[in-house]
Amino acid sequence: MSLLKQSLDIPAFASTQLALLDAELQSELQETSGLIANTSPTSLQRAGLAITNLVVSSQRTGLGGRTVLELSPDSATAGASGELPEHGIRTGDIVLLSEQPAGSAKKREIKDLEKRGVRGVVTKTKKDAVAIAVDEDKEDALSLSGRVWLVKLADDVTYRRMNLTMEKLQKMTESEYTSFMRVLFGLSSPSPVPCDLSTDAEYGNIEWLDPTLNESQKDAIRFALASRELALIHGPPGTGKTHTLIELILQMVKRGLRVLVCGPSNISVDNIVERLSPHKLPILRLGHPARLLPSVIEHSLDVLTQTSEAGLIVRDVRTEMDAKQASIKKTKSGRERKAIYGDLKELRKEYRERERRCVDTLVKGSKVVLATLHGAGGYQLRNEEFDVIIIDEASQALEAQCWVPLLAAKKAVCAGDHLQLPPTVKSTNSKTKVKPREGENIIKGMNLETTLFDRLLSLHGSSIKRMLTTQYRMHEGIMRFPSDQLYESKLIAADAVKDRLLKDMPYEVKDTEDTNEPVIFIDTQGGDFPEKNEEEDTGKKGSIRSLYGESKSNEMEAALVRQHVRKLVNAGVKPEDIAVVTPYNAQLGLLAPLKDAFPGIELGSVDGFQGREKEAVIVSLVRSNADGEVGFLSEKRRLNVAMTRPKRSLVVVGDSETVKRGSKFLSNWMDWLENNADLRYVDATSIEAA
Numbered sequence: 309m310s311l312l313k314q315s316l317d318i319p320a321f322a323s324t325q326l327a328l329l330d331a332e333l334q335s336e337l338q339e340t341s342g343l344i345a346n347t348s349p350t351s352l353q354r355a356g357l358a359i360t361n362l363v364v365s366s367q368r369t370g371l372g373g374r375t376v377l378e379l380s381p382d383s384a385t386a387g388a389s390g391e392l393p394e395h396g397i398r399t400g401d402i403v404l405l406s407e408q409p410a411g412s413a414k415k416r417e418i419k420d421l422e423k424r425g426v427r428g429v430v431t432k433t434k435k436d437a438v439a440i441a442v443d444e445d446k447e448d449a450l451s452l453s454g455r456v457w458l459v460k461l462a463d464d465v466t467y468r469r470m471n472l473t474m475e476k477l478q479k480m481t482e483s484e485y486t487s488f489m490r491v492l493f494g495l496s497s498p499s500p501v502p503c504d505l506s507t508d509a510e511y512g513n514i515e516w517l518d519p520t521l522n523e524s525q526k527d528a529i530r531f532a533l534a535s536r537e538l539a540l541i542h543g544p545p546g547t548g549k550t551h552t553l554i555e556l557i558l559q560m561v562k563r564g565l566r567v568l569v570c571g572p573s574n575i576s577v578d579n580i581v582e583r584l585s586p587h588k589l590p591i592l593r594l595g596h597p598a599r600l601l602p603s604v605i606e607h608s609l610d611v612l613t614q615t616s617e618a619g620l621i622v623r624d625v626r627t628e629m630d631a632k633q634a635s636i637k638k639t640k641s642g643r644e645r646k647a648i649y650g651d652l653k654e655l656r657k658e659y660r661e662r663e664r665r666c667v668d669t670l671v672k673g674s675k676v677v678l679a680t681l682h683g684a685g686g687y688q689l690r691n692e693e694f695d696v697i698i699i700d701e702a703s704q705a706l707e708a709q710c711w712v713p714l715l716a717a718k719k720a721v722c723a724g725d726h727l728q729l730p731p732t733v734k735s736t737n738s739k740t741k742v743k744p745r746e747g748e749n750i751i752k753g754m755n756l757e758t759t760l761f762d763r764l765l766s767l768h769g770s771s772i773k774r775m776l777t778t779q780y781r782m783h784e785g786i787m788r789f790p791s792d793q794l795y796e797s798k799l800i801a802a803d804a805v806k807d808r809l810l811k812d813m814p815y816e817v818k819d820t821e822d823t824n825e826p827v828i829f830i831d832t833q834g835g836d837f838p839e840k841n842e843e844e845d846t847g848k849k850g851s852i853r854s855l856y857g858e859s860k861s862n863e864m865e866a867a868l869v870r871q872h873v874r875k876l877v878n879a880g881v882k883p884e885d886i887a888v889v890t891p892y893n894a895q896l897g898l899l900a901p902l903k904d905a906f907p908g909i910e911l912g913s914v915d916g917f918q919g920r921e922k923e924a925v926i927v928s929l930v931r932s933n934a935d936g937e938v939g940f941l942s943e944k945r946r947l948n949v950a951m952t953r954p955k956r957s958l959v960v961v962g963d964s965e966t967v968k969r970g971s972k973f974l975s976n977w978m979d980w981l982e983n984n985a986d987l988r989y990v991d992a993t994s995i996e997a998a
């Protein structure tokens with residue numbers, strides 16, 4: 309019997325997860341320290357992983373009592389504009405801030421950097437400055453006068469919490485297993501729910517708050533309300549998963565239930581906070597304010613601790629801390645500075661104490677609490693009870709991450725789509741060995757890419773899920789293939805979208821052969837336009853390319869993409885309504901000049917575009933070789949994501965001969981495109997010079 313269909317031995321499951329997580333963390337750390345040791349700070353900066361030549365321009369107390377350093381470009385190296393160079397550091401990134409070594413070619417061991425530097429979270433990035441909330445008790449480790457640089461680190465904090473959770477699970481005795489846990493591990497079956505709830509006495513006559521809900525959405529909500537332990541809401545692309553969850557949360561609150569809503573990323577949680585916000589419920593968003601969207605900050609715990617009445621008393625201490633922070637600049641000796649840091653430490657303790665009391669009051673008064681899965685494991689929710697835990701984007705979360713809130717749950721509703729990409733796992737193909745701890749059993753064959761959503765579906769079958777079937781994104785023609793191949797032909801295109809084409813945009817777009825077709829296939833078959841392997845090309849260790857590992861590119865496809873974009877723009881389509889996606893980073897590199905030629909256009913990897921949509925999407929498949937090698941293009945969930953991003957126009961550029969040989973799914977897709985898309989073969993002479 310397949311591993312996923314079996315009930316699981318809980319301690320062995322936890323041991324396996326611990327071993328897998330350890331291997332994953334090791335590969336992540338190795339990758340980061342390898343990059344830092346072998347790549348110059350300037351190259352790291354160009355790859356978006358570092359910012360060099362900075363000086364500390366100010367220091368203050370930020371939210372949560374943390375010290376925030378503001379860093380600006382060193383005037384000796386910054387241009388006249390005083391702006392930071394191009395960089396890829398984002399709010400929320402965990403970074404290491406350290407003195408900049410003289411001579412950039414020196415080997416830098418991450419251990420040494422950590423010893424001399426401080427870790428922190430990026431709280432703000434502006435054109436001319438970046439702000440970092442540094443870890444407590446380390447502020448004085450950094451001399452504030454010299455030139456510094458910062459580099460992005462692997463986020464090992466999330467692992468600590470997953471490990472703690474798995475260790476707790478591992479140690480639980482059988483008598484401690486709740487009936488909820490027993491269902492999730494297959495030790496018992498979920499309580500049955502009537503098949504048709506639309507005629508049910510309790511759930512048949514729900515007063516819907518949102519009158520636009522479609523039948524499949526209503527059905528999913530009824531099911532999620534009626535199920536005792538567990539419900540999965542399967543939301544294919546564009547089917548209104550979040551829309552449905554909002555109504556579900558409101559219905560639960562109306563029934564007096566207390567709900568914890570989680571997602572794997574801050575953005576997934578903020579998305580829900582933004583949409584719940586107009587409903588005027590007492591909602592609370594947990595999490596480091598640096599990582600929250602500005603529009604949800606008013607619901608954040610850190611802000612409420614300052615603005616609410618309960619927060620008044622916390623504010624007093626904060627004022628005192630600020631005064632101390634400001635006086636540091638005026639100190640003359642190291643000893644004086646040390647004394648101030650000592651005072652700050654005491655004040656911070658007091659601050660924490662008062663904050664804790666205030667937090668308790670706020671948390672207890674909230675009917676809906678929202679946090680990332682990881683954030684739900686913080687001290688704020690210790691001993692808090694919820695009737696239901698809702699996990700959005702559950703198919704993109706590691707199972708161990710889901711257990712952070714689930715360990716204390718009575719009931720869970722998980723929303724997701726297991727037919728799109730699972731969370732990115734680095735250790736799958738690496739040489740990192742999965743080692744069990746001594747005396748522990750390991751379940752062979754288990755891996756991190758199998759999500760809780762996948763496992764529950766295999767374990768209990770489709771009776772525990774409801775699927776949303778009306779999609780509000782794609783033209784009917786774009787939806788057809790993914791619907792037939794992956795979603796049992798159940799998807800229906802909503803009337804408002806089913807025949808929308810580029811030529812019908814709300815602004816003037818000419819009716820051309822490129823704007824009046826939903827699906828176009830530009831086939832480069834014939835073997836004249838082979839792919840290139842980036843590693844063979846550059847080969848240099850430490851070069852910027854090696855940051856991306858081995859990647860593929862295809863110049864002819866890039867030229868065809870360029871040509872198509874130009875035709876769309878000439879017809880009147882705005883560049884910001886066009887995206888080009890491709891599975892390969894090297895191809896993205898080749899396509900980069902499009903951004904200068906057509907400002908506003910978006911270029912992205914398929915994996916990075918999951919969850920997004922655009923009016924027109926051009927997919928460059930890249931692979932073209934004599935052996936029919938397609939690499940990770942063979943992953944049908946990746947293809948599904950690629951082909952379901954557009955609303956009005958999908959353009960596929962690829963070599964059908966190579967791609968066809970990659971997998972059954974690819975061959976079906978190529979056949980389908982040949983028969984249903986507007987098919988175009990390439991005449992190399994017709995392509996303008998790249």
Ligand SMILES: Nc1ncnc2c1ncn2[C@@H]1O[C@H](COP(=O)(O)OP(=O)(O)OP(=O)(O)O)[C@@H](O)[C@H]1O
Binds near residue numbers: 522543551780781919
């Ligand atoms: N019942 C409905 N009637 C009309 N429009 C709807 C309905 N449900 C969802 N939509 C629209 O469909 C779009 C997608 O909805 P939403 O953002 O909730 O989807 P999602 O499933 O979370 O997205 P994704 O497909 O990226 O996971 C939104 O523009 C939303 O307004």
